[in-house]
Amino acid sequence: MHKTWNKPFHKRKMWKNVSNPGKMVYYMQPLVEHLFDIWMQPLPFPTLLKFVYSCVLLFFIMLPILYPLLVLLLYYGILQYAGERHFGVVPPDNWDLLGAASHLWRFQVTNKKYLLFVTMYIDRYRVIITAISSTVDYMRMALCFVFS
Structure with missing residues (x-):
């Protein structure tokens, strides 16, 4: 006698009725279980490494x-570039992907006092995160x- 409940879920007839997000959740379960297993590892595995590995x-x-979003952004950038260069189409400010990317690429802090402040702020939180994880x-x- 053939027992269907011993089959994996993706080989059953019900698999055809499952939605795409449901299938994605089914396939992401091993990664999420692995994430929980990492956090339950005993000591000497440091918390800071667990956090980096979890990220x-x-x-x-x-x-x-993320992959479809990156593909959409890439194709929108290509479309915007072609529209600006060849057809003279000017996108609105909220949809100007190439302008935002070039502004972000050329960004620099001109005031040295602010640059020192940002550096000290980043160092402060790096030390705090290290202290919390060590604690x-x-x-x-x-x-x-x-x-024990």
């Missing part, structure tokens, strides 16, 4: 959503010694 894993989880690691180590 990389979340990027790969979001890739099916979490040391708290976990202390709790492991207390409850």
Whole structure:
């Protein structure tokens, strides 16, 4: 006797009725489980590395959503470039992708005082994030010694 409940879900007849977001959730489950497994790793694996690894894993989880958006932005930029150069079409300010990209590319802080402030601000939060992650690691180590 053939038991259908032992088949994986993507090989069953019900798979044809599942929506595309449902299929995406089904295929993303191993990555999300891997994310939870990383955060449940025991000590000496530092929290800061877990955070960086989680960001990389979340990027790969979001890739099916990000890829079509990047393709749309690329083709809109090509269309805008062709429209501006060959047909003289001027896009509105809210839809000017090439103007925003060139403005972002040429951006620089001219005031040295502000540049020093931004550098110090970034360093401050880098130190705070490192301190918090180290504190979490040391708290976990202390709790492991207390409850073991």
